[in-house]
Amino acid sequence: MEEALNFLDCNCSFGRRSIVEPGSFYKIEDLVHKMEYYGIKRALVYHAMAQEYSPLVGNSMLMEEIKGYGQLIPVWAVMHHHTEEFYEPDVLKDRLRENGIRAVTMFPGRNDQGFSTDEWNCGELFDMLEENSVPLIIGLDQVGIESLLGILKNHPGLKVILKRTGYSLNRNLYGILKKFKNLYIESSGYKVHHNIEEFVRMFGAHRLVFGSGMPFHSGGSAVCNINYARISDEEKNMIAWKNLEGILGGVKW
Amino acid sequence: MVSTIREKAILGLPLDDVKIIDCHCHMGDWRAFHAPKNDKEGMLKSMDSLGIDFACVTAHSSIGPDYRYGNDVVIDAVTSYPDRYFGYVTVNPNYPEDMQNELDRCFAVPGFIGIKLHPAVHGQPIDYKNYRLAYETAEKKKCPVLIHVWGAGNVVTVSKLADEYPNAIFIMGHGGADIPGFEKAIDVVNKRNNVYIDIAISNVREGNVEWLVREMGSKKILYGSDMPFFDPRPAFGRLAFAMISDDEKRDIFGLNMEAILSKQKA
Numbered sequence: 156m157e158e159a160l161n162f163l164d165c166n167c168s169f170g171r172r173s174i175v176e177p178g179s180f181y182k183i184e185d186l187v188h189k190m191e192y193y194g195i196k197r198a199l200v201y202h203a204m205a206q207e208y209s210p211l212v213g214n215s216m217l218m219e220e221i222k223g224y225g226q227l228i229p230v231w232a233v234m235h236h237h238t239e240e241f242y243e244p245d246v247l248k249d250r251l252r253e254n255g256i257r258a259v260t261m262f263p264g265r266n267d268q269g270f271s272t273d274e275w276n277c278g279e280l281f282d283m284l285e286e287n288s289v290p291l292i293i294g295l296d297q298v299g300i301e302s303l304l305g306i307l308k309n310h311p312g313l314k315v316i317l318k319r320t321g322y323s324l325n326r327n328l329y330g331i332l333k334k335f336k337n338l339y340i341e342s343s344g345y346k347v348h349h350n351i352e353e354f355v356r357m358f359g360a361h362r363l364v365f366g367s368g369m370p371f372h373s374g375g376s377a378v379c380n381i382n383y384a385r386i387s388d389e390e391k392n393m394i395a396w397k398n399l400e401g402i403l404g405g406v407k408w
Numbered sequence: 409m410v411s412t413i414r415e416k417a418i419l420g421l422p423l424d425d426v427k428i429i430d431c432h433c434h435m436g437d438w439r440a441f442h443a444p445k446n447d448k449e450g451m452l453k454s455m456d457s458l459g460i461d462f463a464c465v466t467a468h469s470s471i472g473p474d475y476r477y478g479n480d481v482v483i484d485a486v487t488s489y490p491d492r493y494f495g496y497v498t499v500n501p502n503y504p505e506d507m508q509n510e511l512d513r514c515f516a517v518p519g520f521i522g523i524k525l526h527p528a529v530h531g532q533p534i535d536y537k538n539y540r541l542a543y544e545t546a547e548k549k550k551c552p553v554l555i556h557v558w559g560a561g562n563v564v565t566v567s568k569l570a571d572e573y574p575n576a577i578f579i580m581g582h583g584g585a586d587i588p589g590f591e592k593a594i595d596v597v598n599k600r601n602n603v604y605i606d607i608a609i610s611n612v613r614e615g616n617v618e619w620l621v622r623e624m625g626s627k628k629i630l631y632g633s634d635m636p637f638f639d640p641r642p643a644f645g646r647l648a649f650a651m652i653s654d655d656e657k658r659d660i661f662g663l664n665m666e667a668i669l670s671k672q673k674a
Contacts, residue, residue, distance in 0.1 A: 159418045176587055178615025189614075193649060194418050322610055322638045323441035346610055348636035349445045349454065369614055375417070375649025376612040376642035382420035383457050383641055 156388055162195040162378060163396035165258070165292055166318055166341055166366030167227075170203035170216065179370045183220055183227075186369060190226065193374035195367065197226045199258055199292070199399075205232035206262045210241055218254060228403075230292065233259045234268055235277050244283035251289065257406040258290050264297040272302045274309050281306060285313040288405040292341070294319040300327060307335040314339060314402055316364050322346040332358050339402070341366035342394060343377035351384035351394070360390035364399045413657050417648040422459030427662035429494075429669075430455070430640065432554060432581055432608040432632025433463040436481050439472065446636040448485040452492060454635060458644050461662065463493055463635065464521065466554070470498030471526035476506075479514050486519030494669075496524035496554055501538035502531070511545050521669055522552035522577075529556075534565045543569060546576035551672050553578055554606075558585045560592040567596040570603045577668050578603045579630060583620070585609060590616075594623045604664070606632030612642045617650040617660075626656035630665050 169186045180186065181203065190198055200221065205213020210232040221227045231251065236243040242250055251259070263270045263277075270276060284291060295303070296319050306315060318341040320328060325347055332338055342365050345354070354363060367377035381394055410416055416423055436446055445453065446468075455463060465485060470478025475498050482495040497514035499507050514520050523542050527534045534555060546553045557566055557580035570578045583605035584593035597603050607617060607629065620629055631647060633640035647660055 156420050176613055176616070177590075178617075178619030179613065180615065192414075192651070322443075325442035325444075329442075343642075346638040346642055347441075348443045348639045349450065350639050353444045371614060373612040373614050373616070373642070373646035373649070375647075376645035379417055379420075379641045379645025379648060380639070382417060383644075384420075385453065385457055 156382065156391070159194050160378075160381060160391055160395040162193075162197075162365055162381075163399050164190070164195045164198035164367050164369075164377075165316055165364050165399050166343065167198040167200045167369050168203050168206070169200060169370065170213070170220070172203040172207050181370060183224065187224060187226065189369060189374055193367070193378050195374060195378065196396075197228060198367075199228045199230045201230045201232055201260050206267055210234055210268075228258075229254070229256055230258045230260050231256045233261050233280065234263070234270060235280050237276070244279045247280070248283050248287060251287075252408040255408070256289075257403045257408075258292055259284065260292045262297055264294075267297065272298055273305055278309065281310045281313055285310045287407045288312070288314070290314040290316055290402050290406075292316045292318065294344075295321070295324070300331075304331065307331070307338055311335070311337055313337060316341055316402075318366060318368070319344040329357065332362065338362070339364050339398070342380055343368050343372060351380060352386060355386050355390055360386065360393040361398055363394045364402070365395050413648050413654050417645065422457060423648070423661070424459050426459065426658055427666060428458070428460045428462075428631065429662040429665040430460050430463045430633050430635065431552075431579060431630040431665045432606045433465045433635045434468045434471070434637055435465045435485060436468045436478065438468045438637065443636045448488060448493065451636055452489065454640050455492065458640060460640065461492075464496060464554075464665075465493055466496040466498045466524035468637075471524065471529050471556075475500045475503070475510060479510065482520075483514065483517050486517060490519055493519065495520040496522050498524040498526070499542050500530050501536050504538040504541075507538070507541050511542070515549070521672065522546070522554060524554045526556045528558060534562060535569060543573050543576060547573040548575075549672065550575045551577065552668055554581050555579065556581050557593075558582060558589065560584065560588045563589055563592040563596055566603065567600070570596075570600050574602055576602060577671075580605045581632065582609045583607060590620065594620070597624050597628045604628045604630050604668070606630040607643055607647065607660070608632035608634040610634070610638055610642075612646045617646055618652055621650070621652050621656055626652065626659040627664055629660045631661045
């Protein structure tokens with residue numbers, strides 16, 4: 156490569172959280188500094204409080220705290236509306252549009268917000284996201300394979316960006332990727348040997364989306380995954396920013 | 409002008425002017441998951457794109473079911489590419505009757521530089537009696553023993569062995585693996601001359617390398633990737649981009665392991 160890639164990161168957060176490991180950070184100014192150091196130009200961010208406390212509270216803190224940081228793009232954490240802790244889908248749609256939110260995440264895992272993503276619980280929420288082409292960014296640790304399959308199958312128009320796929324998932328992942336074209340993989344969590352090259356050969360560069368996982372995971376690891384990939388520069392650019400920009404550009408507001 | 413390690417990494421340029429010895433590699437299939445291109449040629453592709461000079465390998469088979477099959481894979485690698493691969497002899501304490509023979513057989517092959525133990529997969533504690541022959545051999549040869557070390561309890565066990573075998577070089581693979589393990593490892597490494605950690609781990613924590621260097625300096629930390637268990641780029645990237653000096657990065661990337669191997673030759 157003759158020029159650095161213009162990374163657009165789909166997987167960042169900031170804000171106080173229960174555990175901050177030595178060497179990591181939580182302040183928004185540290186995130187911005189690290190992004191610059193690693194060559195990450197823009198990032199989709201959610202607030203740690205939206206995961207570890209309450210989506211409503213965390214999303215509100217997010218919108219307040221990112222003011223003045225043009226390189227940060229807000230991502231809201233969402234959940235279903237049945238307990239009246241969160242918006243009904245039609246209200247959520249209005250709130251997302253009013254706030255310019257073009258991607259959402261969720262934390263249904265047992266150790267986080269603890270709810271099923273099956274159709275009987277989240278079907279209406281996913282219907283709304285699907286109808287408005289709002290992508291869902293979610294960790295495999297939050298959703299699990301069987302529930303993921305349900306989302307992909309019942310909502311073929313919903314683009315799902317899967318994080319935290321690890322190094323041991325290929326024997327299941329390849330089959331899912333072949334069957335469901337609405338599944339995209341976040342790059343930093345996918346650690347298989349020859350990960351990028353084999354993925355691009357099998358499924359094409361358009362199914363990979365760059366993410367870093369900061370402040371939990373190393374931004375340096377994430378960018379080297381792509382910078383050193385043995386693929387064309389155009390494929391690197393697709394993974395680094397073009398794919399995600401295209402997905403965000405499809406949102407109906 | 410591209411001159412620093414970080415600047416090269418931003419452009420994806422191999423670090424050809426940095427000595428890189430990956431002290432923690434495997435080779436071959438692993439039963440639990442698909443690891444593409446896991447043979448000696450596939451690993452060379454990964455190494456070449458980053459500028460890794462040498463990989464120190466133990467075969468997946470060796471740390472799993474068949475140490476002899478796996479050691480043969482390593483013999484093939486070090487004899488086919490003597491300027492790219494070093495070998496660890498891997499022994500299994502559940503076959504004590506063959507351990508001496510296997511150590512002798514492999515160390516007779518040029519390119520074998522140490523011993524690898526995986527007590528977790530082989531189902532025995534690190535200080536198991538049947539490992540004694542391996543430690544005694546490392547003591548005599550002044551060679552490294554790379555051990556899978558997971559958690560503070562494992563680190564404490566290694567510290568006792570390191571005191572018992574002061575001429576052996578103990579490399580705590582994965583550095584202790586979790587935060588309590590790292591913290592204990594910092595204490596153990598700082599109090600001994602023959603204990604090192606490597607940075608091979610799938611959970612590439614942000615700021616972790618910087619923290620370790622702050623706590624123990626750069627001389628006792630080794631670059632390890634676990635390739636082809638994982639791709640080597642995550643471990644490479646967190647070191648290449650660490651907020652430490654380039655001299656400290658050079659220590660970790662290869663100079664420290666080179667010094668260990670030099671002592672053995674001396």
